[in-house]
Amino acid sequence: MTEMTYDPKTIEPKWQKHWEESGAFAVDEEPGKEKYYLLEMLPYPSGRIHMGHVRNYTIGDVAARFRMMEGVKVLHPMGWDAFGMPAENAAIKHNVHPAQWTHENIDTMRAQLKRLGLSYDWSREFATCDPDYYRWEQLVFTKLFERGAAYKKESPINWCPTCNTVLANEQVEGGQCWRCDSQVEMRSMSQWYLRITDYAEELLADIDDKLEGWPERVRTMQREWIGKSHGANIDFAIDGSEEKIRVFTTRPDTLFGATFMSLACTHPMVRALAKANGQEEAIEAFIARTAKIDHQAWLEGSYEKDGVFTGAYCINPVTGWKMPVYAANFVLMEYGTGAVMAVPAHDQRDFEFAKKYGLDIKVVIQPDGEALDAKTMTAAWEGEGVLVESGDFTGMPNRKAIDAIAADLEKQGIGGATTTFRLKDWCISRQRYWGAPIPIIHCDACGAVAVPEADLPVVLPMDVPLTGEGGSPLAQVASFVNTACPKCGKEARRETDTMDTFVESSWYMLRYTSPKCDTGPVDSKAVRYWMPVDQYIGGIEHAVGHLIYCRYFTKILRDLGFIDIDEPVKNLMTQGMVYKDGAKMSKSKGNVVDPDEMIEKNGADTVRLFSLFAAPPEKDLEWNDKGIEGAYRFLQRVWRIVAGWMELPGDAGECEDELRMRHRTIKKVTEDIERYHFNTAIAAIMEYVNFLYTLERTDISRGAIEMLVILISPFAPHAAEELWRALGHTRSTLEEAWPVFEEKWLVSDTMTIIVQVSGKLRDRIEVPSDISEEELKAQALACEKVQAHLNGEPRKVIVVPGKLVNIVA
RNA sequence: GCGAGGAUGGCGGAACUGGCAGACGCGCUGGAUUUAGGAUCCAGUGGGGCAACCCAUGGGGGUUCGAGUCCCCCUCCUCGCACCA
Secondary structure, three states: OOOOOOOHHHHHHHHHHHHHHHOOOOOOOOOOOOEEEEEEOOOOOOOOOOHHHHHHHHHHHHHHHHHHHOOOEEEOOOOEOOOOHHHHHHHHHHOOOHHHHHHHHHHHHHHHHHHOOOOOOHHHOOEOOOHHHHHHHHHHHHHHHHOOOEEEEEEEEEEEOOOOEEEOHHHEEOOEEOOOOOEOEEEEEEEEEEOHHHHHHHHHHHHHHHOOEOOHHHHHHHHHHHOOEEEEEEEEEEOOOOOEEEEEEOOHHHHHHOOEEEEOOOOOOHHHHHHHOOOHHHHHHHHHHHHOOOHHHHHHOOOOOOEEEEEEEEEOOOOOOEEEEEEEOOOOOOOOOOEEEEOHHHOHHHHHHHHHHOOOOOOOEEOOOOOOOOOOOOOOOOOOOEEOOOHHHOOOEHHHHHHHHHHHHHHHOOEEEEEEOOOOOEEOEEOOOOOOEOOEEEEOOOEEEEOOHHHOOOOOOOOOOOOOOOOOHHHHOHHHHEEEOOOOOOEEEEOOOEEOHHHHOOOHHHHOOOOOOOOOOOOHHHHHHHOOEOEEEEEHHHOOHHHHHHHHHHHHHHHOOOOOOOOOEOEEEEEOOEEEOOEEOOOOOOOOOOHHHHHHHHOHHHHHHHHHHOOOOOOOEEOOHHHHHHHHHHHHHHHHHHHHHHHOOOOOOOOHHHHHHHHHHHHHHHHHHHOOOHHHHHHHHHHHHHHHHHOOHHHOOHHHHHHHHHHHOOOOHHHHHHHHHHOOOOOOHHHOOOOOOOHHHOOOOEEEEEEEEOOEEEEEEEEEOOOOHHHHHHHHHHOHHHHHOOOOOOOEEEEEOOOEEEEEO
């Protein structure tokens, strides 16, 4: 006999234990049977789970349980993105080892997730800080290194001169070190890169061809991030020298208006040019002050546009003019060639720069119906027009001139059409401890040598002093650094950089298919069965970072022969952020809501239901726990009607009204779950419950009651399981088939038609469903309210069958 | 600054394709029940107006028989910008 009172505290642990002991969610490949791989982005073990996690994993859990009930093999794994900076910071602050801190957090968070009743196959769990995991990305790295796809180059990093260490952007606050407030500097350091740009074309093309199941928003962001642009390379000879400066421009049509040149301050020719022209001091001062620009100001573009003359001139190849060569702080070495031909008349930034330094402005494009004059213009003209003062190209529309001038340059051997990408190679070097060691050995004789496969993994040593000062922690551990060269056997030094944690999260979805595989990163048979991920769910903030890296890694693993798929994720669903008091929930802001407290008070089913009911998954959610009472009340209503029915289980016959309502609800709930509109699916179940409450208890059929329990089961699995067993079933709700609605209960003999006059609602009429258009029109016109708003004959009558009649007065 | 989104009652949201704006829930109001409190059940609830009606989807314009939905301009908010994960 079921208790009349809903008591989640008793039933939730009971069913969680049951699922765990019966291995309810453990799956294996079953060739020939349909599979569904459902994955939520793996969490960083930061301490305790927060509402964002609850939301993310509940969304996934409903989808997983729904698919299970559709009879499909569902892979639904969970694990930990366990390397990263917070563990190292905690170690420095509290003198606890990052490994200990991480594992304690994992234990806490795992227990919290289990209290939510999530349907994970815990037998596949792993943490990315486990050597059995990261050894495989070390292997991949060595293979990429051998192919030249992993390489080292100099690049700038944030450097705190007091702590004598590298800082992440996040550790720089207002241009100062977060620990000691020293002014942060930019320093050049040799770092490891992965050649993701080799895959730029494929990553771009596959967005169109293979990611139809991704939100358009994310696809657009990725296209922009990869940033393919067409343009031309052009060589400018340096006056009085054999050397040339190559620029990339998207606007070769403005070449005749190029009056000066801007170089990135890190451009390799800047120092040499300045030295040759006696501008050394000015340039050094400029480089130093550019290095001090705050990262935040850089992002906002709120820093002062600044430049210095190098003393050198180059020659415009089409006009022969001498163009002064400047170093400018807004030119990026990472994009194009690090050199920009400046056309002040037709580029706003160049215009402002020219005004500031008194440089020539030359109009070469005249827009239709306007006459630009360099002397009077107050802003650059960046739009279209016809070329003027442009040699043989004068009179040509500028669109056409883009290709024509590029072709001409190619003929002359001084450039030509090309494409460039905004996408940069991926810097994976971190001068930090808590990460996967980069498996390279530096030998004075042999150079950088990959650690041989037999010697992998390069295990991260445990006994390392962490102070937050003095550079890379691993570099300070002699027993780690000193080793023998694998090639010549002479004394050599290990690489002390560790890998960006995005490397771990780039391939974990593949590892879940065969987490224990010890012969390679993955078992190809398991990958063939489970991959790709059918549904991936995670925050929109990963739209470009992680979600490009994991696509890239899949392509790498394919080209290394480990797998034979091109894309890891078929369908993506991006959930919105969870806010409280207008800000993203975070410990530092003190606006976190602890899910545990809420589970303790109301039960996991209530917390799950509420987090889904509050907003659709894609939308940001402003957290307000007022409404949680409503979710709890609703579950009590469900409980009472089912338990109440069981008190008087006389099986009433199924009446027509009830069957109509039942099938309408099945349709709505099923379709809404499929499109991830869980809030409206829950609303439909609420309406169904409200309907059942309008019936006499004795008029409610067993079918109506059982349908309710089944429909609620993905959302509130514990309560559903308890009620289902109480109804006399011996199997879990998960083993029941998801109900199918019958069309015949959805059609009706009559329908309501809206009657509008000039688009304004004036009346409703009830008509037979099979009414003719003529008859419908006649009935609508006959309405009293229509006549009242109509003087004379209508101009027009619009009939939308099944919906409305609009009479245009 | 660049790129991508968003804005609907007192609150969270609904309206999937241009067709009844505000489903469902919270809150509030009234009633029933109760020794009382709580819980529960029922009804009402965008604004104005006695009513007929009128006004309302961040602001302004436009397209259309008809616009929350499509187009243009503006305001505010959020996310990302490559070392937070």
